[in-house]
Each structure stands twice: as structure tokens, then as C-alpha cells.
Amino acid sequence: MTLFKQMGLAILIIIATILSGVMIINYNSIKQEMVESLYETTVNNISTLADKLSDSEDNKAVVESIIDSEFDNGYFKKIEFIANDDSLNYLKIDNEEVEDVPRWFIDFSNIELKTVSVDVTSQWSILGVISVDGDTAIIYKSLYKLFLNLCYLFVASLMVSLIMISVMLYFILKPLYIIQHQAESILKHRFVINKKLPHTTEFKDVAIGMNMMVEKVEEIFQKGDEAVQRNKELLYNDNVTKLFNRRYLMIKLPQLIKIENKTDGGTIIFIALSGADILNQVLGHKKADDVFLDIATILKTTSKEFIDNIVARVNGTEFTIVLPDCDKEAGIKVVNSINNEFNKLIEEYNLNKIDIFINMGLYNYTSRVNVSELLTRADEALTKAKTDSKSNIAIYKEKNNKDDIGKEQWRKILEDAILTNSFRFEFNSTKNKIKSKVVTFNIENNNGKKYLYKDFIAPAIQLRLVSKIYILILKDLLKLKNKELNGCRCSVKLPNEFIKDSSSFNELSSIFKKYNNNLSFQLLFEVTDSLAIHNTASVKSFANLFYKFNFEFAINSFTGEANSFNYLKDLNLKFIKIESNFLLDQTEESINAIKIVTDSLDIELITTS
Numbered sequence: 001m002t003l004f005k006q007m008g009l010a011i012l013i014i015i016a017t018i019l020s021g022v023m024i025i026n027y028n029s030i031k032q033e034m035v036e037s038l039y040e041t042t043v044n045n046i047s048t049l050a051d052k053l054s055d056s057e058d059n060k061a062v063v064e065s066i067i068d069s070e071f072d073n074g075y076f077k078k079i080e081f082i083a084n085d086d087s088l089n090y091l092k093i094d095n096e097e098v099e100d101v102p103r104w105f106i107d108f109s110n111i112e113l114k115t116v117s118v119d120v121t122s123q124w125s126i127l128g129v130i131s132v133d134g135d136t137a138i139i140y141k142s143l144y145k146l147f148l149n150l151c152y153l154f155v156a157s158l159m160v161s162l163i164m165i166s167v168m169l170y171f172i173l174k175p176l177y178i179i180q181h182q183a184e185s186i187l188k189h190r191f192v193i194n195k196k197l198p199h200t201t202e203f204k205d206v207a208i209g210m211n212m213m214v215e216k217v218e219e220i221f222q223k224g225d226e227a228v229q230r231n232k233e234l235l236y237n238d239n240v241t242k243l244f245n246r247r248y249l250m251i252k253l254p255q256l257i258k259i260e261n262k263t264d265g266g267t268i269i270f271i272a273l274s275g276a277d278i279l280n281q282v283l284g285h286k287k288a289d290d291v292f293l294d295i296a297t298i299l300k301t302t303s304k305e306f307i308d309n310i311v312a313r314v315n316g317t318e319f320t321i322v323l324p325d326c327d328k329e330a331g332i333k334v335v336n337s338i339n340n341e342f343n344k345l346i347e348e349y350n351l352n353k354i355d356i357f358i359n360m361g362l363y364n365y366t367s368r369v370n371v372s373e374l375l376t377r378a379d380e381a382l383t384k385a386k387t388d389s390k391s392n393i394a395i396y397k398e399k400n401n402k403d404d405i406g407k408e409q410w411r412k413i414l415e416d417a418i419l420t421n422s423f424r425f426e427f428n429s430t431k432n433k434i435k436s437k438v439v440t441f442n443i444e445n446n447n448g449k450k451y452l453y454k455d456f457i458a459p460a461i462q463l464r465l466v467s468k469i470y471i472l473i474l475k476d477l478l479k480l481k482n483k484e485l486n487g488c489r490c491s492v493k494l495p496n497e498f499i500k501d502s503s504s505f506n507e508l509s510s511i512f513k514k515y516n517n518n519l520s521f522q523l524l525f526e527v528t529d530s531l532a533i534h535n536t537a538s539v540k541s542f543a544n545l546f547y548k549f550n551f552e553f554a555i556n557s558f559t560g561e562a563n564s565f566n567y568l569k570d571l572n573l574k575f576i577k578i579e580s581n582f583l584l585d586q587t588e589e590s591i592n593a594i595k596i597v598t599d600s601l602d603i604e605l606i607t608t609s
Contacts, residue, residue, distance in 0.1 A: 243299070
């Protein structure tokens with residue numbers, strides 16, 4: 001129960017107790033007054049009755065008539081006349097239930113009146129004794145009406161009190177809600193500062209203390225972030241052109257062509273500048289550096305439309321451009337633009353095109369290429385460009401593979417697999433502190449033909465079928481009953497295209513609502529670091545969805561390419577996976593800076609290879 005409800009209930013009980021006490025006292029006081037008033041009335045009425053009976057002249061009919069007349073006036077419950085002459089004795093009593101008053105109230109009130117008796121005399125002789133009981137029905141009716149009014153007043157008072165208490169506590173505890181929100185944000189590794197301090201002394205002290213703690217943690221994070229960026233610039237940036245260097249290129253390339261990131265490949269361009277020594281002789285060292293800086297600007301400008309592109313200076317006179325999701329025609333357009341802009345640059349500096357020129361080798365790679373093949377084939381294209389007397393641009397021609405499956409063949413295979421749900425899970429164990437498995441899947445059709453995940457995922461992305469496949473797979477995973485998975489953490493790597501697909505979020509939310517309660521294992525979702533950097537809003541939406549249903553979220557393929565790690569604060573990550581070759585390439589200072597950032601956000605680092 002919340003503090004608001006506890007305090008509200010406590011105050012309401014106190015008010016209810018006080019109200020009940022006051023009403024009980026008032027009820028008993030009024031009841032006592034009514035009983036005393038009825039008794040006095042009864043005493044007065046019995047005197048009148050005794051006087052009338054003294055004139056009855058010992059006539060029974062007259063006695064009965066007088067008693068009946070007085071009884072009908074409604075002041076008495078019972079009248080009994082006991083005469084010296086037994087023949088005049090007469091008893092009149094009302095045994096009917098009190099109208100409009102429930103029996104339980106009569107039993108609860110239990111009004112008892114004293115019987116009033118007086119002697120009936122005629123002249124100096126005593127005719128007999130008249131005894132009467134007052135009619136308590138009048139009191140019961142009045143008290144029951146009073147009781148109902150008191151109940152209505154009690155309920156109304158409690159309702160008004162409840163409203164007043166709620167309003168009062170809302171304003172009193174409002175600062176506490178702000179502090180609670182701040183505490184929840186801290187648990188989610190978000191740095192929230194309460195600028196408006198509460199007026200209540202105790203709350204104010206807590207708010208100041210939490211602000212100081214948040215500021216301290218954020219300061220640690222920012223220092224770590226700055227240190228990482230500073231080290232990254234020293235490790236991975238060329239001093240002259242500010243482009244990435246060969247070191248960064250070799251770390252980034254494996255992540256770019258990782259299975260989950262592939263579509264249908266991309267384009268890599270090798271560029272070699274000839275005449276750099278002449279450039280230094282003609283322009284001088286400083287001016288030559290300006291030319292290199294201008295070349296870097298040309299390369300970045302012509303490739304900026306391709307997301308996740310890499311432009312690197314791999315040595316003094318050679319550059320590399322990697323353009324994911326760039327087909328052959330688009331790649332040729334890029335190299336032609338570079339060629340034209342470079343020629344304009346040479347003219348601008350009044351240089352000789354015969355002495356100073358560039359050669360470019362272009363390779364349009366497929367989804368099945370590895371890093372070694374990528375670099376070798378691009379280098380072959382550059383070598384061909386250097387030896388070609390007619391053109392400074394060469395394109396590597398891919399050899400046709402008879403075993404390659406065409407686009408339309410893949411479409412049929414994948415659509416049939418979706419229709420018949422021919423996907424089969426694989427759970428690969430990992431070395432970690434807890435029992436953990438990586439979830440993947442293959443296709444096994446009715447003909448006994450098997451297609452591995454690594455072979456069909458790229459065509460699936462290219463054919464825009466990846467979202468349908470993953471929704472089907474995740475639905476089956478959420479319904480899965482497998483004793484071997486009990487207590488495991490099962491990790492699912494989501495392709496970039498799945499997160500980018502606008503329909504994925506709603507479909508995923510729908511199946512989570514339907515099947516979430518059936519899990520016997522902890523489900524964790526992973527996305528690439530590059531996706532989290534360039535699509536932070538979408539990734540954050542999915543992260544919130546995962547945590548809403550008690551799933552965990554993590555980042556893999558971390559290469560520290562972001563200009564700032566602030567994006568990590570909003571994702572509430574369980575861990576970050578870092579490739580071992582990336583860590584081995586870092587300095588001790590750089591690794592310590594990364595640790596400071598992740599520790600400040602309570603994120604675990606896991607090394608993979």
C-alpha cells in the first residue's frame with residue numbers, strides 16, 4: 001500500500017472514530033432526554049387520570065370508559081387499575097410492534113421506563129391503585145429517525161473528509177512523488193535533477209541529497225564519456241584529414257558485414273593518390289595538408305547519403321570508403337562524383353593532372369563475403385585501375401557461382417517456410433556467469449532440405465520478409481515448452497531491418513500481451529550498437545516495450561563509434577557485448593574509461609570472439 005493510502009486511511013480512521021464518539025454521545029444524550037421527558041409526561045398524565053377515576057362512583061363502565069379514552073390518546077403503553085373492589089379491576093395494554101422501526105433497532109435501543117403508580121381516592125377513601133407505563137413507541141420512532149440522520153451525516157462527513165484528506169495529502173506529498181520519480185529514474189540509469197526543492201524540511205533534505213548523488217554519478221559518466229572520446233580520437237582518427245584510420249576500419253568492417261546487419265551487400269572503394277611527393281614540393285607541407293583535407297571533404301560529401309558509411313585514410317596516400325546497401329550503379333555514381341570533384345580541386349590549386357591524380361578500385365560485395373575477401377577483391381580492382389592506361393577507375397567482376405540461389409528462388413523458399421512454419425530452433429550455449437543460450441533458427445522443409453540462418457537471413461532482409469519471419473519465430477518461442485531452457489537466459493539477436501520496420505512494434509506488443517505468461521526462461525533481446533546510435537528513438541521504444549513485459553535488453557557489436565555515450569542512458573541496458581579484437585586494440589586508459597561509463601550506468605560488459 002502506498003504512503004498516500006496509508007496516511008489517508010489513518011487520518012480517515014481517526015476522523016471516523018472522533019465522529020462516531022461524538023455521535024454516540026449525542027445519541028445517548030438525546031435518548032436520555034426523551035426518556036425523562038416521557039416519564040414526566042406520564043407522571044403528569046397519571047394525575048389527571050387518577051382525578052377522573054376518583055369521580056367514577058365505583059361504576060365499572062365509567063372506569064373502563066375513562067381508561068379507554070386516556071389510552072386512545074397515545075400516551076400510555078399499559079394502564080392497570082386495581083380497585084379495592086375486585087369487580088372494578090381493569091387492564092389495558094398495547095402489544096403491537098412499533099411501526100416503521102426495525103426490531104434490531106428496538107433491541108439495540110432497549111428503552112425501559114419505570115411504571116408510575118398513584119392511589120385513586122374519593123373524598124377520604126382509597127378506591128384503588130392506578131399503574132401506567134409510558135408509550136415508548138414515540139421515543140423509538142424519534143430515535144430511529146435521529147439514528148438515520150446521524151448515519152447520513154456520518155457518511156457525508158466521511159466523504160467530505162476523504163476529499164479534503166486527498167487534496168491535502170496530494171499537496172503535502174507532491175514533493176515525495178517528484179523524489180520517487182527521481183529514484184525510479186536513477187534505477188533506470190537516467191540522471192534527473194530536481195530543480196524545484198520541496199518546502200517541507202525533511203523532503204527538502206532528501207531531494208538535495210539525491211540531487212547531489214545524481215550529479216556525482218553524472219559527473220563520473222561525463223568524465224568517462226569524454227575520456228573514451230578523447231582516446232577514440234587518438235586511436236582511430238587521422239591527424240590531418242580527421243578521417244578514420246586503418247585501425248578503425250579493420251575493427252569496424254566485421255561488424256558492418258555481420259549477419260544480422262546484412263541486406264544484399266554494399267560497395268567498397270579503394271582510392272590511391274599518386275604524386276603526393278610532387279604535391280609537397282609544389283605547395284609545401286602545410287598547403288599539401290590542406291589538399292588532403294579537401295580530399296577528405298570530397299570523400300565524406302559524396303558518400304554521406306549512405307547510412308553507416310566509413311571513410312578512412314588507411315595510409316599516407318590511400319583511402320577507403322565502405323558504403324553499406326549501395327548497389328553497383330550507385331557505387332559507380334559515387335566514384336564518378338569523386339573523380340569530377342578531385343579534378344576541380346586540382347584545377348583550383350593550379351596543379352598538373354598528369355603528375356597528381358587518383359586511381360579508384362570498386363567492388364560491389366554480396367551478403368556472403370567475409371572481410372578477407374572484401375579487402376582482397378577491392379585491392380584487385382585498385383591494382384587494375386593503376387595498370388589501366390585508359391581509365392583510372394576499375395570494377396571487380398564477381399565470378400558467377402552455379403550453386404548460388406537467385407532472388408526469386410529465395411522468395412519462394414522463404415514464403416513457403418513462413419506459410420508452413422518450417423523454422424526450427426537452435427539453442428547455442430555461451431560461456432557466462434549464468435546459464436545462457438543464444439537463440440537462432442534454420443529452415444527444414446518437407447523435402448528434407450535444410451537452409452542455415454546465415455544463408456537465408458540476408459535474402460530475407462532484401463526481400464522484406466525478415467519481420468514476418470521474426471514475428472512467427474518469436475510467437476513460437478514464447479509458446480515453447482522446453483525443460484532444458486528452464487531458468488536459462490535466452491538471447492535473441494534482432495536484425496536492424498526488424499527494428500526499422502514500423503509494423504514490427506505493434507505486432508510484437510500484441511504477441512507479448514498474449515503469450516508473455518507462459519515463459520519458463522528469461523528472454524533477452526539484442527540489437528547492434530550502430531543501430532542504437534543511428535536509430536535511438538526506435539530502439540528506445542522497443543527497449544521500453546521489452547521491459548514492460550519483464551524482458552531484458554542488451555547491445556552487441558559495440559565498437560564505441562558514437563560521438564557521445566548519452567544514448568546509453570535511455571536504454572536501460574542489461575549488458576554490452578564487445579568483440580575481443582576491439583578490446584585488444586584499446587589502451588589501458590581507454591578500457592578504463594569505457595568501464596567508468598558502463599559502471600556509472602550499471603551495465604555489464606561481456607567480451608565475445
